[in-house]
Amino acid sequence: MKDLSVIHVALAGNPNSGKTSLFNELVGTNRKVGNFAGVTVERVEGTLIHKNYQIRLIDLPGTYSLSAYSPEEQVARDYLIFEKPDIIIHVIDSTNPERNLLFTTQLLELEKKVISAFNIYDEAVKSGIKVDENKLQILLGTPVVPVSSRTKLGINRLVDTIISLYEDRQPMVRKFHYHEFVEERLLRLSEILSQDIELKQAYNTRWLAIKLLEHDEQVYKLIKDRAIWMKAFPLLTAMSREIQYHFKEEPDEVINENRFSFVKGAVQETIVFSRKRKYSFTDILDFLLINRITGIPFFIISMWAVFQLVFQLGEYPTRWLEIAFAWLGEMVTLNISNDILKSIIADGIISGVGGVLSFLPNILLLFFALAILEGTGYMARAAFVVDKVMHSFGLHGKSAISLITGLGCSIPAFMSTRTLKSQRDRITTLLIIPFMSCGAKLPVYILIIGAFFPVKYAGTALFGVYMTGIILALLSAKLFKSTIFRGESEPFVMELPPYRLPSPKSLFFQMWNKAEMYLKKAATTILIASLIIWLASNFPKNIRLHQSNSYQIKQTSENPYLLPEEKVSIINEIEAKESALQLKYSVIGRIGTFIEPVIQPLGFDWRIGISLITGFAAKELVVSSMATIYSLDKSSYESTKTLQQKLKNDYSFSTALSLLMFVLIYVPCIAATTIFHREAGKTKYTVLYVGYTLLTAWTMSFLIYQIFNIL
Numbered sequence: 001m002k003d004l005s006v007i008h009v010a011l012a013g014n015p016n017s018g019k020t021s022l023f024n025e026l027v028g029t030n031r032k033v034g035n036f037a038g039v040t041v042e043r044v045e046g047t048l049i050h051k052n053y054q055i056r057l058i059d060l061p062g063t064y065s066l067s068a069y070s071p072e073e074q075v076a077r078d079y080l081i082f083e084k085p086d087i088i089i090h091v092i093d094s095t096n097p098e099r100n101l102l103f104t105t106q107l108l109e110l111e112k113k114v115i116s117a118f119n120i121y122d123e124a125v126k127s128g129i130k131v132d133e134n135k136l137q138i139l140l141g142t143p144v145v146p147v148s149s150r151t152k153l154g155i156n157r158l159v160d161t162i163i164s165l166y167e168d169r170q171p172m173v174r175k176f177h178y179h180e181f182v183e184e185r186l187l188r189l190s191e192i193l194s195q196d197i198e199l200k201q202a203y204n205t206r207w208l209a210i211k212l213l214e215h216d217e218q219v220y221k222l223i224k225d226r227a228i229w230m231k232a233f234p235l236l237t238a239m240s241r242e243i244q245y246h247f248k249e250e251p252d253e254v255i256n257e258n259r260f261s262f263v264k265g266a267v268q269e270t271i272v273f274s275r276k277r278k279y280s281f282t283d284i285l286d287f288l289l290i291n292r293i294t295g296i297p298f299f300i301i302s303m304w305a306v307f308q309l310v311f312q313l314g315e316y317p318t319r320w321l322e323i324a325f326a327w328l329g330e331m332v333t334l335n336i337s338n339d340i341l342k343s344i345i346a347d348g349i350i351s352g353v354g355g356v357l358s359f360l361p362n363i364l365l366l367f368f369a370l371a372i373l374e375g376t377g378y379m380a381r382a383a384f385v386v387d388k389v390m391h392s393f394g395l396h397g398k399s400a401i402s403l404i405t406g407l408g409c410s411i412p413a414f415m416s417t418r419t420l421k422s423q424r425d426r427i428t429t430l431l432i433i434p435f436m437s438c439g440a441k442l443p444v445y446i447l448i449i450g451a452f453f454p455v456k457y458a459g460t461a462l463f464g465v466y467m468t469g470i471i472l473a474l475l476s477a478k479l480f481k482s483t484i485f486r487g488e489s490e491p492f493v494m495e496l497p498p499y500r501l502p503s504p505k506s507l508f509f510q511m512w513n514k515a516e517m518y519l520k521k522a523a524t525t526i527l528i529a530s531l532i533i534w535l536a537s538n539f540p541k542n543i544r545l546h547q548s549n550s551y552q553i554k555q556t557s558e559n560p561y562l563l564p565e566e567k568v569s570i571i572n573e574i575e576a577k578e579s580a581l582q583l584k585y586s587v588i589g590r591i592g593t594f595i596e597p598v599i600q601p602l603g604f605d606w607r608i609g610i611s612l613i614t615g616f617a618a619k620e621l622v623v624s625s626m627a628t629i630y631s632l633d634k635s636s637y638e639s640t641k642t643l644q645q646k647l648k649n650d651y652s653f654s655t656a657l658s659l660l661m662f663v664l665i666y667v668p669c670i671a672a673t674t675i676f677h678r679e680a681g682k683t684k685y686t687v688l689y690v691g692y693t694l695l696t697a698w699t700m701s702f703l704i705y706q707i708f709n710i711l
Helices: 019-027 071-083 097-108 121-126 133-140 155-166 180-193 197-202 205-213 217-224 229-247 251-270 281-289 295-335 339-357 360-376 378-385 387-392 399-405 410-419 423-435 439-452 455-482 504-538 543-558 564-585 587-602 606-614 620-632 643-650 653-665 670-680 683-710
Strands: 005-013 044-050 053-059 087-093 113-119 129-131 144-146 271-273
Touching (some): 005 155, 019 044, 019 087, 019 113, 053 155, 071 410, 087 155, 097 113, 097 251, 113 121, 113 155, 121 129, 133 251, 144 155, 180 229, 205 217, 205 229, 205 251, 251 271, 281 378, 295 339, 295 439, 295 455, 339 620, 360 504, 378 387, 378 399, 399 410, 399 423, 399 455, 410 423, 423 455, 423 653, 423 670, 439 455, 439 620, 439 653, 504 587, 504 606, 504 620, 564 587, 587 606, 587 653, 587 683, 606 653, 620 643, 653 683, 670 683
Parallel strands (some): 005 087, 113 144
Antiparallel strands (some): 044 053, 129 271
């Protein structure tokens, strides 16, 4: 590996051009592949070994332009400009070449080695689109390679082209030329900028000149504080006036028109489109799915069907896992004589970790369903359908993508807000993402709903929880946009990809990734937390209580007037009371008792309070904490009863609804909060985020509990 020459290759292109799919095919990694814009929000690296070369590929966020407006576009631009990759692969959506080639003209301005990879070429051919590779690569000055990550068309040829271009066996570096009148002025401005040696070494000065004419704010900030600005500014002002006088348009409009004209001509010369207009499968489906009458009802029905699937199919493997962990706990109890070790393994590890792992089938089913919706292209339609609804609540249409992503995990949802150009829209969206039910909350929902709702209504109840979160998110957005974040959202054009059948390999890897993350969390965070909960629940020991109960048990055992079954019953009752009192005496019991006055109006006791506190670390810990606490508290229940049965016996329906509401709303987890702080950029927003979710959770749970108690 050390002796191999390294080639740095950047994958750049418009959103939804298939960059990440191509990246996965090239380097063999299992990145998240989404069929809508904004999935990739950070650069991701992978390595490929081929012909004595180590090819390091960097998958950049999708962008339409090298004039960066959003944080994700900034990531792509900064890498291409500052880190200077050896080769840029421009991934082009072959089904929409004209729009994609506009970005090619901007890449050519950098005067770097570029490969034009016409991706999704198999679909383009089916649609009647054919590219004349030889003629187009002469016009562009870049190698043109048709590829398809789905059928593996052109993958090997693309890798060979990287090496041949790197070795200058295919020396194709073309500078995109503008109108002669513009070029003359670009040359003069570029020569002035080149007098700054440091600037010349760091940047392509012709590209800087173009950006100055385009009124690029970031380039303006870069140059105006340098000494060369004293020479450049008068020339730039004069040139702008000359161009405006000559073309009767602003310089940036002239530059864009030049690009459009070149692309239009290149497409007419080299790309053949089928002249027959046929209604595709996509057209027919879209007539129903994004129709203003049928679109939203279909979205609601599809989400309802997903949650029915999660409960109906997930019920059986979940029960099997519960039985398996219960059996495992009994085996430990029967075969380990040391009471402390027995309790650690059975009551701490198996109850805590097993309580969470029992819901793994439901988690996998949820992410499998979401992967299908995303992979087929329906998620983009869902965002389009709710776009008008989002605007009525003051949100940008792209916020829908972040909220839908939040159904999987809050962390990528927070990161996806980088696609929003307006700071007001970004912060508002960040603040309402916690209302979306991430996958970590699902085990808590299933535990509570499974305990208090019949199976035939469980899926509908779960759907209701998710929809409640969506409604609260929209109402909160309206509140924020009407008060502290006033301002109109930008107009938004949603890009709708064609429908595609997701590959079984892609679906499997997405499910496996989620399972792997879940299992890792169970083996680390949840295991450690379960042991901490066990320790805090068992210590300090109430020695006097134990001595008193031991004396009572001895007296009962030696009482000649009691029948054997009466002795067993009395001893079990004594031990159960000791367990309950010991739990109250422990560290966790004292903490729970301390916070109980705050949560009692919500219908919660100290056990629920402790579980909710551990939920700040990870929402799955709410389940494992309850399982651990209840396995130690044998005051009212037989040990063979499931956690759901114990909850149903101990709490009312009103408490169950109140708890569902609290878990739905309050802070997702510490990791997500850290990412929120990074994306929001200011401590005051993080304080607002934590405070608002906690206050809303308490208020809504209080109202739910009190109203249902009255009813």
